[in-house]
Amino acid sequence: MDLENNIFMRALRREQVERTPVWLMRQAGRYQPEYRAIRAKMSFLELCHNSQVAAEVTTMAVDMLQVDAAIIFADILLPLQCLNAGLRFAQGDGPVIDNPIRLASDVDKLSLFDIEEGLGYVFQSIKLFVKERPLVPLIGFAGAPFTLASYLIEGGSSRNFERTKAFMYQEPQAFARLMAILTDVTIAYLLAQVAAGAHCLMLFDSWVGTLSREDYESSVLPYSKQIFAALASAAPSIHFGTATGGMLDLIAAAGSTVVGVDWRMDLASAWQMIGDKAVQGNLDPTVLLADRALIKERTQLVLDKAGGRPGHIFNLGHGIGKDTPVDNVKYLVDLVRELSSKPRG
Ligand code: CP3
Secondary structure, three states: OOHHHOHHHHHHOOOOOOOOOEOOOOOOOOOOHHHHHHHOOOOHHHHHHOHHHHHHHHHHHHHHHOOOOEEOOOOOOHHHHHOOOOEEEEOOOEEEEOOOOOOHHHHHHOOOOOHHHHHHHHHHHHHHHHHHOOOOOEEEEEEOHHHHHHHHHHOEOOOOOHHHHHHHHHOHHHHHHHHHHHHHHHHHHHHHHHHHOOOEEEEEOOOHHHOOHHHHHHHOHHHHHHHHHHHOOOOOEEEEOOOOOOOHHHHHHOOOOEEEOOOOOOHHHHHHHHOOOEEEEEEOHHHHHOOHHHHHHHHHHHHHHHOOOOOEEEEEOOOOOOOOOHHHHHHHHHHHHHHHHOOOO
């Protein structure tokens, strides 16, 4: 069977499929002992920059879980290195930006770069994976401008995004300039991933749920629309954010092929807001910390909410946590295959 007729690719096109395709955000990561063994020998950024090992880690997750799609091992923050933002991952603290944007004039200090020169190692990882596993659909990805801007402005992760929102309100022109720069970088980065062999693209606007509808609509949506318009003829796309229950209709309007849904909202109601599109989600990742009976019950519930409609791709509502038992992750993937292939009564 060729790749375009793979179950994941067909579900993206909302064709009728024999069971629900499944892959998991952060399917490669610290919950795997094999991953931790590799990380004991190199830092996270070294791992991302080492295309051979990054491709291996990507393959390892797919082989172990037998999921229906791979996501290239990289990070949404890698382009910020190229912009000279001073990205590093501090032990236990997550990402740190050493040169944060605090003044309007800081936006002009970002250094523009050539995509191939700056991020060629990611394209190389993609090429190596596609060569190794030519029949496995590969998802390329990038961070969306708002989520990337939040790291640049906050200087790292944040709970309430107060600095980001204050900058957006107080320096609207500089904020728009920043969003425009990040939009251009994101489009070039994603298109180059397709050129390298990615079959589907995912845009992570993980923290956009912090915004009101009106701020999303005026300050973020135009850039996301620009991105999906640029991708439309290149590859199918997935648009994901968390805590987006109040704005899924606007997120859908940005123009992706699929909308990703977190666990806070019931999938049937979410789908109603999204409308005529494929949907990905949305099991609470912490359910994987429970026993098998609960995992089964909640997985069945997600499938019931999807109701066998074409265009459902099973996933978690956010990434797999680092303390998740590997066996529960395997159990979940097997369950989705088994439960979704039963005739619905
Ligand atoms: O399997 C996969 O999903 C592929 C790879 C992937 C990673 N990060 C690897 C990673 C993907 C798709 C991402 C996306 C990403 N990165 C997002 C969007 C998705 C989301 O979670 O909302 C965000 C916000 C980031 C930024 C980021 N990277 C943070 C906040 C952290 C630290 C927190 C954490 O989980 O450690 C990272 C590090 C990171 N990215 C790890 C991995 C496997 C852990 C690094 C390690 O090995 O120590």
